Amino acid sequence: MTTPTTVLTVAGSDSGAGAGIQADLKVFAALGAYGTSVLTAVTAQNTRGVDAVLPLPPQTVSDQLDSVLSDFTVRAVKTGMLGTPAVAGAIAEAAAAGRLPQLVVDPVLVATSGHRLGVVEAVVRLLPYARVATPNSAEAAALTGAPVTGVAEMTAAARALAAGGAEWVIVTGGDVDTGDEAVDVLHGPDGTTVLRAPRVPTRHTHGTGCSFSAATAVRLALGDPVPVAVAAAKEYVTRALAGARDWELGAGRGPMDHFGWSA
Ligand SMILES: Nc1ncnc2c1ncn2[C@@H]1O[C@H](COP(=O)(O)OP(=O)(O)OP(=O)(O)O)[C@@H](O)[C@H]1O
Ligand SMILES: Cc1ncc(COP(=O)(O)O)c(N)n1
Numbered sequence: 618m619t620t621p622t623t624v625l626t627v628a629g630s631d632s633g634a635g636a637g638i639q640a641d642l643k644v645f646a647a648l649g650a651y652g653t654s655v656l657t658a659v660t661a662q663n664t665r666g667v668d669a670v671l672p673l674p675p676q677t678v679s680d681q682l683d684s685v686l687s688d689f690t691v692r693a694v695k696t697g698m699l700g701t702p703a704v705a706g707a708i709a710e711a712a713a714a715g716r717l718p719q720l721v722v723d724p725v726l727v728a729t730s731g732h733r734l735g736v737v738e739a740v741v742r743l744l745p746y747a748r749v750a751t752p753n754s755a756e757a758a759a760l761t762g763a764p765v766t767g768v769a770e771m772t773a774a775a776r777a778l779a780a781g782g783a784e785w786v787i788v789t790g791g792d793v794d795t796g797d798e799a800v801d802v803l804h805g806p807d808g809t810t811v812l813r814a815p816r817v818p819t820r821h822t823h824g825t826g827c828s829f830s831a832a833t834a835v836r837l838a839l840g841d842p843v844p845v846a847v848a849a850a851k852e853y854v855t856r857a858l859a860g861a862r863d864w865e866l867g868a869g870r871g872p873m874d875h876f877g878w879s880a
Contacts, residue, residue, distance in 0.1 A: 628697030635872030636824035664867025705739035
């Protein structure tokens, strides 16, 4: 008998399917894990932006969590858009009860398009339970209250957020001007590491943060230590960005090549 490695995403729905729950499930499938999902909110969204958001009631989120966790042995969990502090509270309660193993918290606050998808107070509730938190530069700035525009500030933010709760923090630098490299800074019990990859020149960057955190969760579920998991996730995202580089899919910031169709 074989039990596929099972992971869970707790996130919002993106109707354009480049980010959110849909991206997470694609990443899980692409990397060989069985994906389960708990929806926190429904967004009307495409590559151009977010048109509407409907947060789900906290009880509906708890009910989904109970259904998944009572039937599947989940090896790792990632959270994305939480929607409201009340929903974050329901998820934090599950985390505090030890029900969310290997928790990867992607502190989704603002979509690439600029639409607000979450609030700092909600994310802060979950950070103490995170094995890994994956803020981008804007999220790291919002969470620490200090600007994050270069590698030194990314490092300071990663250290501050680790001191404030998460075991490991990787500040991702997709939007930081580091020339022809995309640079992320990881800080945790083993110290600080700078991860570098070639920057893919593309407008199809919708969902990079979601996909990075989802890939990290899969690798943790498969048994990788955190530094190995995030390095593998970065490689995956770089490949998926390169694959979709010349796609024409939507008029805005298009999705990535999650399955390596164009590799
Ligand atoms: N153009 C790019 N080329 C290579 N890697 C990139 C590029 N853009 C982002 N990345 C990488 O993607 C991962 C996610 O980081 P990013 O900072 O883009 O997250 P994000 O801003 O939360 O993403 P999004 O909000 O678009 O979902 C990081 O490893 C980052 O370095
Ligand atoms: C439902 C949902 N979750 C997360 C994001 C962030 O992704 P991005 O920053 O790439 O827009 C999003 N746009 N929609």
